[in-house]
Structures are given as C-alpha cells and as structure tokens.
Amino acid sequence: MRRLVPDRPTLLALGSGLLLAFSFPRLDLASVAWFALAPLFVSMFGRPFRSGFVAGAGFFAVVLYWLNIVMTTYGQMHPLFSLAAYLILVCYLALFFAVTTWAACRLRERLGLSIVVTLPVFWVALEFLRSFLLSGFPWATLGYSQQSHLALVQSADLFGVYGISFLLILSNATLARCWQWYAGRTAGSRPFPLAALTVALLLFAANAGYGFYRLGQGVDVREETLTLGLIQGNIDQSVKWDPTNQEATVDTYRRLSEEAVRSGSAELLIWPESATPFYFQDGGPLAALVREVPQGGAEGLIFGSPAYEVVNRRYHYLNSAFLLSPQGTVLGRSDKIHLVPFGEYVPLKPFLPFIDKLVVGIGDFSPGTVSPLPMNGSEIGVLVCFEGIFPELARDYVAKGSDLLVNITNDAWFGRSSAPYQHLAMTRFRAIENRVWVARAANTGISALIAPSGRIVAQTPIFETRYLTGSVGLGASPTLYTRFGDLLPILLLPFCCFWLVKTRKPSSAALDPEDLLP
Known part of the structure; x- marks a missing residue:
C-alpha cells in the first residue's frame, strides 16, 4: 500500500509544475515563475527523468485544460477520446521537461558540470525544438509567463522570448543550489555558490535595467x-x-x-x-x-x-x-x-x-x-x-x-x-x-x-x-531580434549535442554531495 503513495521528490516535482502553471494567465502570478521550479531542481537527482516528467505533466495539464473544451464542444469528440488525446499531448510535452532534467543530472554526474550552467542551456534549446518539432507547439514557452512585467520582457527585442526563459531557469537553478548549500552546510559541502548567485543577480539587474531604459525611450511613438x-x-x-x-x-x-x-x-x-x-x-x-x-x-x-x-x-x-x-x-x-x-x-x-x-x-x-x-x-x-x-x-x-x-x-x-x-x-x-x-x-x-x-x-x-x-x-524600429531571429537557442543546441556526446565516455568526475540531497 505504501508504494501507491508518491515519494517526496515526486511530490516536490508535481508541486513545481503546478506552481509554475500559476504564473500564466489567468492567474497570471508572473513572479512565481522565478522560483517555482527550484523544488524540482533540488529533488530531481535520484530520478531525474521521472521528476522532470511529473513536473511537466502537472504544468501542461493545468495550462492546457481548455483543450478538452475545444475537442468535446466544437470537435464533437467523445469525452473519453478527448481525455485520451489531451493526456497524450500532455505526456508528449512533459518529455521536454524530463529530457532537460535528465540531461542536466547526467552532465553533473559524468562531467561535473553545475546545473546552473546546464539547465538554462538545455531548457531553452528544447523549448526551441518544441516550437517546430512535429509541426511545432510553442504554447506556454516559459518566457511568456512574464508578459505582465513589461520592464522584464523588453530584452525580447534582443533575444526573443527564449532570452527570458533562460533568465528564469538560471534563477530557479541558482535558488536550488543555494538551498542545497543551506541544507548541506553541516555535511562538509562545497562553499556557498557565490559565483552563480552573483551572475544571476547581475543578469537580472541588467535585464531589468535595459527594460526600464527602453521603456523610457518612447519606443511606442511613430510619426505616421x-x-x-x-x-x-x-x-x-x-x-x-x-x-x-x-x-x-x-x-x-x-x-x-x-x-x-x-x-x-x-x-x-x-x-x-x-x-x-x-x-x-x-x-x-x-x-x-x-x-x-x-x-x-x-x-x-x-x-x-x-x-x-x-x-x-x-x-x-x-x-x-x-x-x-x-x-x-x-x-x-x-x-x-x-x-x-x-x-x-x-x-x-x-x-x-x-x-x-x-x-x-x-x-x-x-x-x-x-x-x-x-x-x-x-x-x-x-x-x-x-x-x-x-x-x-x-x-x-x-x-x-x-x-x-x-x-x-x-x-x-x-x-x-x-x-x-x-x-x-x-x-x-x-x-x-x-x-x-x-x-x-x-x-x-x-x-x-x-x-x-x-x-x-x-x-x-x-x-x-x-x-x-x-x-x-x-x-x-530595427531590432537585434528582427535581424538575427532566434540566434540564442540556435547557438545553444550545439552545446547540448556536444555535452551529451562527451557523456558517453567514462568520467571520474565526482558527484557533488549537495546534489544527492532529497
């Protein structure tokens, strides 16, 4: 009977997915997206693929619940078939979360790379793949959660919505590392992740500063x-x-x-x-x-x-x-x-x-x-x-x-x-x-x-x-994005491939004790 009760990492992963869904309309609690995935990133190391999948399933199940309205009310589909199609799509989309967390944990184990480095890269690259794979379905790309925070999304004219996604995952991964340090500080863990926190705060400040600067430039005004x-x-x-x-x-x-x-x-x-x-x-x-x-x-x-x-x-x-x-x-x-x-x-x-x-x-x-x-x-x-x-x-x-x-x-x-x-x-x-x-x-x-x-x-x-x-x-008005498009995720894709190829070779990199915390 006890096996039917989800374990703590699974519950944390599900909680992360549900919490992340709250940052999208209609609840539109945009600020939640900056820390919603931290519980997932703290607890994913035991079963990274399953944890990511559970979080993704919880997220997309909430965000896309309306698909059942489309299929039953207007598609005249039987509710059971509608539910089956809905669950298939949710499971497919959840795979992108799962692959991201699995890859980050594998790189940490095999190459010793921090999740603060790898999670943003894989997340953005896979979000980009989702936008065109199997005809593409970029609904609920993470960066869209910030649509109500105008100052924080002005950098979309540089890197598109994927730049915002990168910052959000960097924030969540950094918070997870800080929590791991706090929870394991008495167990001889590594020093406080000061470098990761400094980079995250600097990039957040730069993004916000750029946003306020652009909003103050009168970008909405046109002569005609x-x-x-x-x-x-x-x-x-x-x-x-x-x-x-x-x-x-x-x-x-x-x-x-x-x-x-x-x-x-x-x-x-x-x-x-x-x-x-x-x-x-x-x-x-x-x-x-x-x-x-x-x-x-x-x-x-x-x-x-x-x-x-x-x-x-x-x-x-x-x-x-x-x-x-x-x-x-x-x-x-x-x-x-x-x-x-x-x-x-x-x-x-x-x-x-x-x-x-x-x-x-x-x-x-x-x-x-x-x-x-x-x-x-x-x-x-x-x-x-x-x-x-x-x-x-x-x-x-x-x-x-x-x-x-x-x-x-x-x-x-x-x-x-x-x-x-x-x-x-x-x-x-x-x-x-x-x-x-x-x-x-x-x-x-x-x-x-x-x-x-x-x-x-x-x-x-x-x-x-x-x-x-x-x-x-x-x-x-001319923008970097209009000129170069989704250059950021395109450049990140080769990194993902290179890293994954390297993990095929045996490595003596030691797993950080912080990453073993439940």
Missing part, C-alpha cells in the same frame, strides 16, 4: 499613425457555418463597422478570422455587401475569409485575409502559413484515414507564403489565428517590410477559459521583438491594440458584440 476599427462580431461558433446565418453575420459586421467609422473615425476596419463564412472570391450578394463596407468612409477593410486556388485541376483551400480599397476592390490577399494540425489539416492523412479534422468546415487547407498587404504606401503583415504564437512568422513579415502586424483570430473555440488570455499574452511578444504595433481582431475577443513596448493600449472583454477604435503607429 492610422486609426483602426477592430470589429468583434461575437458570432456563435455553433451557427457560424450555417448557410441560413450568413446574411445575419455580414449584417452584424456591417453595422459595427458603420458605428466604428461614425463614432471612432476608423480609417482601416479589421474583421476577424473567417468573418465571412463563405467564399468571398466567388462574388454574389453577400460579397457585394462586404465590398460596400469600406465605401462608407473607411480607407480599407481587412477581413478573414476562406479562399481557394485551382492548380492542375486540384483545389487548394486557404485560410485567408483580404484587403479591400475604399472603392471595394481587392488590393491583396494573405494566406495562413502555419496551419493547425487536426484542425485545418490532418498530418500524415494517407496513414491516418480514420482521423478527421476537429473543425467542421471546408476541407484540408494548404499553407500560404509571407505576403504583406499593400495599403497607401505601407505594408501590413497578417498573422491568422495561432500564427501569433510563432515568433519567426512575425519576424518574417517585418523583415519583408511590414509597418503594422494584424492578428485576426477566432478564439470562440476556447470558450470562457484561460486560453484567450494566454493567446493574447503570447501575441504581445511579437510587438516587443520587432518593435512594431500589433492590432488583434478576435471573433469573441480578446481584441486589442498592442504597442511596440508590449503595452496593451486598449482591449475588449470576451464574448461581447462590440467594436474597438484606436490610433496605432506605422513602421517597425
């Missing part, structure tokens, strides 16, 4: 501005694709757009992802109604709509954004690049014929390319749906001359969960990394205007039918 009208139609997902509801949907967006132009002087109107649940490119009465919208006084309209292309007699479906001129003519189309697996396409479909998409709609989508939309001499980069969580896509748009980033999305799938808040938190980093304004139009919210400092200038509540108007600046 544009007044936007973000239209939040709040269309119920259960009727969104119902043909009998299409006209009512268009009427809702038209009415809100007229109010935004009339009361807020909106120059550019932005509707969410798939705002027109029909093929706009085919024309017809509903498409004609959409074309009339910018003719009511706006300088343009960006809206989401499904589209298609015919190549060699085969249809390629696209999740697109169209830009209309004041005369209602199409100025450009931007297609979604990073598709949602099992939502917009089925990976390895020939080998998985029994699996269908979760989203009821048109068919399997095809990826597009980076194509900014031209408007009055400026370029607008459009990130569709969860493309806002992929740093490289926003960077590519800015590198191609985008003066404004627009994120159109439909977060109705998430219900009244923490997911819309997590989604917005990650999108804020795209503004900081590239020092560019970001406008976010969401079907059910959260719609928001985000300044280059990451500050949310204005936002809407969720599940309310309304519009949001506000002025944004045009133009992106």
